[in-house]
Amino acid sequence: MTFLQQLHAAERLNQSMLCVGLDPEPAKFPGAWKGDAGRIFDFCSAIVDATKDLVSAFKPQIAYFAAHRAEDQLERLMAHIKRVAPQVPVILDAKRGDIGSTAEQYAREAFVRYQADAVTLSPFMGFDTIEPFLRYADKGVIVLCRTSNPGGSDWQNQRLADIPGQPRLYEHLAHLAQTEWNKTGQLGLVVGATFPEEIARVREIAPTLPLLIPGVGAQGGDAVATVRAGWRGTAEGSTAPIIVNSSRAVLYASSGEDFAAAARRVALATREQLNAARG
Numbered sequence: 001m002t003f004l005q006q007l008h009a010a011e012r013l014n015q016s017m018l019c020v021g022l023d024p025e026p027a028k029f030p031g032a033w034k035g036d037a038g039r040i041f042d043f044c045s046a047i048v049d050a051t052k053d054l055v056s057a058f059k060p061q062i063a064y065f066a067a068h069r070a071e072d073q074l075e076r077l078m079a080h081i082k083r084v085a086p087q088v089p090v091i092l093d094a095k096r097g098d099i100g101s102t103a104e105q106y107a108r109e110a111f112v113r114y115q116a117d118a119v120t121l122s123p124f125m126g127f128d129t130i131e132p133f134l135r136y137a138d139k140g141v142i143v144l145c146r147t148s149n150p151g152g153s154d155w156q157n158q159r160l161a162d163i164p165g166q167p168r169l170y171e172h173l174a175h176l177a178q179t180e181w182n183k184t185g186q187l188g189l190v191v192g193a194t195f196p197e198e199i200a201r202v203r204e205i206a207p208t209l210p211l212l213i214p215g216v217g218a219q220g221g222d223a224v225a226t227v228r229a230g231w232r233g234t235a236e237g238s239t240a241p242i243i244v245n246s247s248r249a250v251l252y253a254s255s256g257e258d259f260a261a262a263a264r265r266v267a268l269a270t271r272e273q274l275n276a277a278r279g
């Protein structure tokens with residue numbers, strides 16, 4: 001199955017466009033686990049178990065594991081998700097980007113070591129840094145386009161004077177991803193929920209690509225505006241999927257022993273809010 005087939009299947013099965021982000025911070029763990037990096041797997045797997053029927057994807061962010069020398073726990077978590085939620089694709093948020101020979105190693109890390117279904121990449125160094133990932137033809141490759149952070153405007157909103165029509169950098173990236181870069185048909189784009197007008201613009205330029213949209217919840221992005229700007233589909237399902245990520249708002253909904261139940265409540269409410277916005 002390709003990443004896009006997995007995504008469509010999970011969307012349908014779980015009636016969801018919500019992605020739960022797995023960004024474990026031991027300092028925020030509940031009770032006796034607080035501060036214990038040895039509990040990263042236990043914490044994340046409890047969140048997965050509590051939300052696996054509510055999501056279209058999970059998105060572990062690799063830095064939260066590497067910072068605590070917990071790559072082994074990320075490997076166990078990936079295997080756990082495959083076991084308990086084989087229907088849910090996993091996007092490894094790694095934002096890699098380097099020359100081809102190094103990119104080959106990053107691709108191996110994402111798809112062989114961690115068995116991810118998709119990975120996020122930075123396109124700053126150009127297509128030859130993306131291409132090694134496309135050799136894994138079924139895997140999703142999700143390229144940063146218009147990121148959710150305020151500083152994203154520093155580069156991504158600049159106009160490219162040498163290109164006809166002088167598109168903004170993020171518009172040009174969306175065009176490349178929809179056309180010549182999309183050799184496998186499995187490319188997607190990251191666009192922040194904090195910029196719904198830009199989501200709409202990206203959707204115009206890239207009418208079929210999956211959009212990974214972080215920024216609802218803790219970053220304050222507008223969930224309803226996000227869906228209206230990015231989702232396209234019918235009662236049968238999406239023709240242009242969006243994967244709306246929420247991490248901290250779900251993970252740390254409660255700092256008590258009920259953290260997994262509280263995460264489920266927030267995930268459920270967010271899923272319903274997103275679905276209602278489809279109109």
Ligand SMILES: O=c1ccn([C@@H]2O[C@H](COP(=O)(O)O)[C@@H](O)[C@H]2O)c(=O)[nH]1
Nearest residue numbers: 021061147148214217218219246247248
């Ligand atoms: O533009 C981007 C790209 C990636 N992210 C990542 O998404 C989550 C957001 O976490 P929240 O707690 O829901 O704010 C995090 O892993 C970021 O690294 C992003 O926020 N914006």
